[in-house]
Amino acid sequence: MEIREIRIENLDTQDFIRKKASELSSAVGDGLAVNALSGGVDSSAATMLGHRALGDKLKTYFVENGLMRAGEPERIVALFAGLGVPVKIVDARDQFLGALKGLTDPEEKREAITRVFYRDVFGRIVKDSGAKYLLQGTNYTDVEETVAGIKRQHNILEQLGIDTQEQYGYKVLEPLIQLRKSAIRKVANALGLPEEIYGRPPFPGPALAARVIGEVTPERVETVRKATTIVEEELSGSRAFQYLAILHQDRVTGIRDGKRDYGLQIEVRCWESKDAKEGSPTRLPYELLEKLSERLTGEVPGVVSVTYNVTRKPPSTIEAI
Amino acid sequence: MEIREIRIENLDTQDFIRKKASELSSAVGDGLAVNALSGGVDSSAATMLGHRALGDKLKTYFVENGLMRAGEPERIVALFAGLGVPVKIVDARDQFLGALKGLTDPEEKREAITRVFYRDVFGRIVKDSGAKYLLQGTNYTDVEETVAGIKRQHNILEQLGIDTQEQYGYKVLEPLIQLRKSAIRKVANALGLPEEIYGRPPFPGPALAARVIGEVTPERVETVRKATTIVEEELSGSRAFQYLAILHQDRVTGIRDGKRDYGLQIEVRCWESKDAKEGSPTRLPYELLEKLSERLTGEVPGVVSVTYNVTRKPPSTIEAI
DSSP states (O other): OOOOOGGGGGGEEEEEEEHHHHHHHHHHHHEEEEEEESSHHHHHHHHHHHHHHHGEEEEEEEEESSSSSHHHHHHHHHHHTTTTOOOOEOOOOOHHHHHHHTTOOOHHHHHHHHHHIIIHHHHHHHHHHTTTTTEOOOOOHHHHHHHHOOOOOHHHHHHOOOOOHHHHOOOETTTTOOOOOHHHHHHHHHHOOHHHHHTOOOOOTTTGGGGGGSSSHHHHHHHHHHHHHHHHHHGGGGSEEOOOOOOEEEEEEEEEEEEEEEEEEEEEEEOOOOOSBEEEEEOOHHHHHHHHHHHHHHHHTEEEEEEEEOOOOTTOSOOOO | OOOOOOGGGOOOOOHHHHHHHHHHHHHHTTOOOOOOOSSHHHHHHHHHHHHHHHHHGGEEEEOOOOOOTTTTHHHHHHHHHHHTTTTTEOOOOHHHHHTTTTTOOOHHHHHHHHHHIIIIIIIHHHHHHHEEEEOOOOOOOHHHHHHHTSSSSSOOOHHOOOHHHHHOOOOEEEEETTTTHHHHHHHHHTTTTOOHHHOOEEEEEEEEGGBBOOOOOHHHHHHHHHHHHHHHHHGGTOSSEEEEEEEEEEEEEEEETTTEEEEEEEEEEEEEEOOOOOOOOSOOHHHHHHHHHHHHHHHHHTTTEEEEOOOOOOBBBBSOO
């Protein structure tokens, strides 16, 4: 089936929401649907749209994988509770961190996270609930990139090993699949989500594991989590497309208490981009870079060095892993 | 014996040169002295002063360790030949690169280089030549830092395991030991060395091995050598205290020919400093950082990412290793 993009300039958000809610309602009927909310723009919009269409017939879960930003699960659940949408937290920290233990290869890490999420955690939720429908926030860029072989995400059927509806009886519902991110932001706004959600910079599927070069241990996640909080605090005012902190595996020489010490390095990236296909580093004022460095070396234990990415995409990518 | 600093404001370069040349001449008499020239300010000034005082009684060697910057041995030897000073190149590339094979710990790498230089290579030169005198460019900061336990360099007697003159019959001659770097630059200028020598930014003793995080292989040295050429070309006009390229061991995602590729990252550092004790990153224009990134990713095979250091010393250090 060919999927046709609805371009942002042709999007009537209220009309789109009415139409998609109606389609979801017809599709699910008296059945039950489930979805996973991550707090990103896509899954947040899908959750709001799903609840408007299905009410109690949609069960929403937040999978706590131990790789989230500081305070994220509680914050997202509270925010949706305030909007009248109940979200259940599934504590799967041990499963994710256990599967990541000892892995340093980026592809193996990515694969472990996908496997635990779709097979072990979300796969079980779907089966235990008896749901016949999976609601997902798949967007048009995901489809394009999957076809191009660049990344494979949100493609839950395939990743579950579930090939067709005939074989397993699940149906995937993807109401946002004709929209790109900027259009989804408009829909999210129209659905009543606050700007802190609809205006959110993109965040990677593997969460903070994508921001740790080398092995992902609870200690290293905690280091990059602290760094992420600082970078987001300092750069949210920049209005950049995306900004992130990366914990390197390489150690570099620093000075602690007047003596040499091999410490940690954090790389900061901040991007100007329209659609993530191409990007250039934001020309942040040096005062801000120096403040970032002071906070990161002063507040994150073990960090002695901070660098700023100055390479465009391509040949770089937005994330380091 | 207490060594007293001659401060730059009290330095009469011509008087200093006459006095030190006379002392060297008296000390060596009819004997033979040897020295190693690296092309840095200190060893270049010691070489010129030594030849003015001793003429043919000083034999000067350039140890090619395979860790030098592009074209460096030939360039330095030609430059000194033009000044009437013959310098013999000692090819010790295999010894250095062999000793570094498999080592990733910074301390072990540093120790291997020191051992090969002083024991295997220069130790043999001293013994084979029958020289009774070693001329060295030790400066006042080296003495201070050795006493403080920060670094131990130029201390050839101790590193050779040669403790006293009585025991081995060698005498170390250190005519620049009362001067700091800025004063040595003035002396180097007065000795007729060109600005490209007396105005040179500092360069680490372990040479490009200090600019490679992880194992130092011929391929990785070649990568950082290419990067160093570009960084020095682009930043020599900045008049900064020091500027350098560091090859990381961590790999990061890049895009090559439209596909994902885990490639190399180069970190650029450029320092404002008076004496290397403290330093701050130079506020380079973004146009220059972007040009550096374009050249490094375009001209150095395998490089997909370039970062710029934004941390002060302390808690960072000038070099990464």
